[in-house]
Every structure is written in C-alpha cells, then in structure tokens.
Amino acid sequence: MTAAIKDAVQAVDAAAVMALLAARPRLLALGEPTHGEEALLGLRNELFRQLVEREGYRTITIESDCMMSLVVDDYVTSGAGDLDEVMERGFSHGWGAFAGNRELVRWMRAHNDGRPAPERLRFAGFDGPLEITGAASPRQALTGLHGYLAARVGGGLLPCTAETLDRLLGADEPWTDPAAMMDPSRSVGQAPEARELRLLADDLVALLDAQTPHLIATSSPDEWERARMYGRTATGLLRYHFWFADTSPRRMAWLLGVRDSMMAANLLALAERGPALVSAHNGHLQRDRSSMRLGDLPLEWWSAGAIISARLGAEYAVLATALGTIRHHGVQTPPPDTVEGLLYALPEDRYVVDARRLAAVVGDLAPAPRVSPWYGYSPMDPAHVARYDGIVFVRDAAPS
Incomplete structure (x- = not known):
C-alpha cells in the first residue's frame, strides 16, 4: 500500500502542482490544518515565488482582514510606510508577528522595486x-463608500449625509x-440605528451599481475595486452584527455562514x-460543507471554498x-490507520500527492479520522480527500 501511494507523490513545487490540474486556475488555494506554523508559511512563500516566476501569478491573498491589508498592499506596490509598522497595522489575527509573513512582505516589496505597475505583485486579505x-x-x-460616492455622484442621489x-x-x-459574544443583549446589531x-x-x-459606467470612467481601477x-x-459587517x-x-x-460568504465574495472579486x-x-x-458542534448544538454551513467552487468550477483549485506531527503542541506520530499515518509512512519530509489517486488507493482501507489532542489543529477528514485537487504533506512542523 505504501508503494502504491508513493507512485502518486511528487516534490512540492509549482510544476508538480500544475501537473495535477487541467489548466491554470484563477484561484489556487493552499490550505493549512493549523495557523502560525513557520514550516507551512515557508512552504507557502516558496510556492508563491515559483508561481510568480513560472506561472504568471501576481496576487497572494491570506485569511486576514481585507481592510487592514490595504496597508500591506500599499507597501508592497509603492513602498509606502515602514515594514515594522506595516506588519503591525496591516494584519489581523496577530498574523503580522510571524516571521514567514514578514518575509513574504519583504520579498514582494523587493520584487516590485522598479517594476512597472502591471508587473507588480499585489497583496490582499x-x-x-x-x-x-x-x-x-x-x-x-x-x-x-460614502466618501467615494460623494466625490463622484451628485449629492441629490446620495441616500444620506456623512453627518447622518x-x-x-x-x-x-x-x-x-x-x-456580546456570550451575551447577545450587549450587541448593538439590532438597535434601531443599526x-x-x-x-x-x-x-x-x-447606487454604486447603478452608477457603474460613470464611476469606472472617473476612477482608477484600484479606486473602483476598493x-x-x-x-x-459594510453590508456584510452589518449583517454579522445583526446576527x-x-x-x-x-x-x-448564521455567524459562521456570513463570515465564509464574505470571504467568498472577496475571493471572487480578486479572481x-x-x-x-x-x-x-x-x-x-474545502469544497465540502463545514460542520462543528458547539456544546450540544450541531452546526453546518457552506465554506468559502464550497461557494467559490460552485461559482468558478474548474477555475478554482484547492490543495x-x-x-x-506538531510535537511542541502535543501532536505526536499519527496512528497508521489515519490518512496522516499512511502519508507519514513515506520517507519524504514534504511532498504533494494527487488527492484523487490517493483516495482510490486508500478507499478500501476506510481510514479512521485522526483525533487531535490540541484544539488548534484540525486533522484531515478522510471523507474529504477525493474532493481536493492535491494534498501537500509536511512530515514534521518544528517549533518556530
């Protein structure tokens, strides 16, 4: 069985990834089962550099605040600001503290230096x-949004003033x-003002939609996109606060679904x-429906990847x-009857495997779901394997 899996394994590089796909997708997604591991950030950075140099990719987008990321994009495209300040102000969730993210931003700025605008790399959350x-x-x-419209559309069409x-x-x-997380009565999301x-x-x-021809004609592409x-x-946040x-x-x-639908909308715009x-x-x-249990309450919602896949089809690919192992978090050698255990039995430290071929090989084994002793790590669901285009396997995540 190990030999059969090994036949589907390649080194992790842009050529191996593209070989898994029928054509270059508009959105190529690289997932991770936990956040903040430098081994994974380094692999992501390396793959992005190869995609830029060999496949014409120009944008990388990460699971970070879309508004804050404008600071990072301004820096990598124009050099505006100081790198330390950009890492502090341009990332949410504490992502700016990770060395891998700092190296990504530093490399993108260096790559863009002296290049014409159409050739510059872009960053987005x-x-x-x-x-x-x-x-x-x-x-x-x-x-x-109001300020953008007020500068380009007659005041008589605006539904309100800035003061309102x-x-x-x-x-x-x-x-x-x-x-408000634990006490909804503390939220202002359903107040009359909200x-x-x-x-x-x-x-x-x-109004933005109705005035599209005029606004595109009087705006730069970046102003229109912003x-x-x-x-x-604005609409997503107000909906989130309502719920x-x-x-x-x-x-x-509703909260889980609104968040992923906002992610999907941003990704479709980037596409x-x-x-x-x-x-x-x-x-x-992932392309599959997401689920979790909150106490006795089972929850299900469609992930951003599932929404995008339904919209883009083959122009969305996901690894x-x-x-x-993540030994510094108590995640030890995976049991041999799990997907991770089957992959761990191979000698390579990291590789990419054709997910559909892997699913065919292990289908008769009915691998057991791996159970994580650490809440910050999500093992692979065996039922989802065939729905990926590829699986990147990293043998050991060393402490940062």
Missing part, C-alpha cells in the same frame, strides 16, 4: 474585519464589545484581477495541507 468572537465597527467601510452616518454609527466601542444603517448601506451599494470592497464589507444580537438557536450558524494564490485554513477552502 480576504477575511472580513471580524472573528467568530466579535467584529469591527462598520464605520470605516460605510464612510469609505456618523450620528447613527455613534461610538465604536459598543460595536466591538467583547462581552437597522437604519443596514438600509442605508443597501442603498449606497445599489469602493466595491467597502460596499461588500450577533440574535438570541435564537440559528445565531451561530477578476487575475490568477491568485489563496492561503487560509483548510476548513475555509489541502496535512501534517504528521
């Missing part, structure tokens, strides 16, 4: 300004109250720019990363 435990105020997105938005938004602190903001956001986005992101983010204030059993399923490498957790990028 595709997550909303939120985490499952809370969300940002919609102020930046709403005022950014400011009054309805109020202070930012109630929007970001961490206590409900009015949802209507105004909808009208602002409708305005559309403001619109997606944050909900007290029904639907609350968590219009040209081929991009997507870096995020396996769970956000899942599987890990053998």
Whole structure:
C-alpha cells in the first residue's frame, strides 16, 4: 500500500502542482490544518515565488482582514510606510508577528522595486474585519463608500449625509464589545440605528451599481475595486452584527455562514484581477460543507471554498495541507490507520500527492479520522480527500 501511494507523490513545487490540474486556475488555494506554523508559511512563500516566476501569478491573498491589508498592499506596490509598522497595522489575527509573513512582505516589496505597475505583485486579505468572537465597527467601510460616492455622484442621489452616518454609527466601542459574544443583549446589531444603517448601506451599494459606467470612467481601477470592497464589507459587517444580537438557536450558524460568504465574495472579486494564490485554513477552502458542534448544538454551513467552487468550477483549485506531527503542541506520530499515518509512512519530509489517486488507493482501507489532542489543529477528514485537487504533506512542523 505504501508503494502504491508513493507512485502518486511528487516534490512540492509549482510544476508538480500544475501537473495535477487541467489548466491554470484563477484561484489556487493552499490550505493549512493549523495557523502560525513557520514550516507551512515557508512552504507557502516558496510556492508563491515559483508561481510568480513560472506561472504568471501576481496576487497572494491570506485569511486576514481585507481592510487592514490595504496597508500591506500599499507597501508592497509603492513602498509606502515602514515594514515594522506595516506588519503591525496591516494584519489581523496577530498574523503580522510571524516571521514567514514578514518575509513574504519583504520579498514582494523587493520584487516590485522598479517594476512597472502591471508587473507588480499585489497583496490582499480576504477575511472580513471580524472573528467568530466579535467584529469591527462598520464605520470605516460605510464612510469609505460614502466618501467615494460623494466625490463622484451628485449629492441629490446620495441616500444620506456623512453627518447622518456618523450620528447613527455613534461610538465604536459598543460595536466591538467583547462581552456580546456570550451575551447577545450587549450587541448593538439590532438597535434601531443599526437597522437604519443596514438600509442605508443597501442603498449606497445599489447606487454604486447603478452608477457603474460613470464611476469606472472617473476612477482608477484600484479606486473602483476598493469602493466595491467597502460596499461588500459594510453590508456584510452589518449583517454579522445583526446576527450577533440574535438570541435564537440559528445565531451561530448564521455567524459562521456570513463570515465564509464574505470571504467568498472577496475571493471572487480578486479572481477578476487575475490568477491568485489563496492561503487560509483548510476548513475555509474545502469544497465540502463545514460542520462543528458547539456544546450540544450541531452546526453546518457552506465554506468559502464550497461557494467559490460552485461559482468558478474548474477555475478554482484547492490543495489541502496535512501534517504528521506538531510535537511542541502535543501532536505526536499519527496512528497508521489515519490518512496522516499512511502519508507519514513515506520517507519524504514534504511532498504533494494527487488527492484523487490517493483516495482510490486508500478507499478500501476506510481510514479512521485522526483525533487531535490540541484544539488548534484540525486533522484531515478522510471523507474529504477525493474532493481536493492535491494534498501537500509536511512530515514534521518544528517549533518556530
């Protein structure tokens, strides 16, 4: 059985990845089963460099706040700002503290230096300004969209003034109250002001769409793209805050679904720019329905990858990363009857395997799901293997 799997194994490089695919996808996703492991970040960086040099990729997007990432994109395209400040202000979830992310940004800036704009690499975050435990105020997105429209569209068409938005938004602190996660009554998401903001956001986005010919003619491509992101983010955040204030059993399923649908919308917009490498957790990028249990409550929702796959078809490809060990987090040698155990039996430290061939080889074995002793690591679901285009296996994730 090991010999049969070995026949489907290649070294991890751009050529091996592309050999798994019928054509170059607009979105090539590289998932990971845990966050922050430098071994995985280094592999991602290496693959992106090869995709840039050999396959014409120009964009990388990661599971980080789409609004904050504008700081990083400005830096890598123009050199604006200081690298230390960019790493602090341009990433959410603490991603800016990781050496692999810093090296990625440094390399992209160096690569872009002296190149004409069409050849420059671009950076983007595709997550909303939120985490499952809370969300940002919609102020930046709403005022950014309003300001863009006010500068280009007659004031008589705007649904409100900037002063009205400011009054309805109020202070930012109630929007970001961490206590609202456990106590929905602390959320302002269903307050009268928030409900009015949802209507105004909808009208602002409708005006953006209705004025498309004029706005494209009077904007740079980056200004137009940013305005559309403001619109997606404003409506998504207000929807997220609405469900944050909900007290029904639907609350968590809605929050999980809204987050992944916001991710999908951002990724679909990036796909219009040209081929991009997507870096995020396996769970956000898989083609299958996601599930989890919160206490006694089973939850299911469609992942961003499932939404994108339904929309893009073969123009979306996804590689899942599987890990053998993360010993510094108590994840030891995988049991031999798991997917990770079968892959661990091979001698290579890291490789990519054709997922469909692997599924055919191990199908009769009915591998058991691996159980993780650490909450921060998600083992591979054997039922999902055939739904990936490839699996990248890393034998051991050493401490950073």
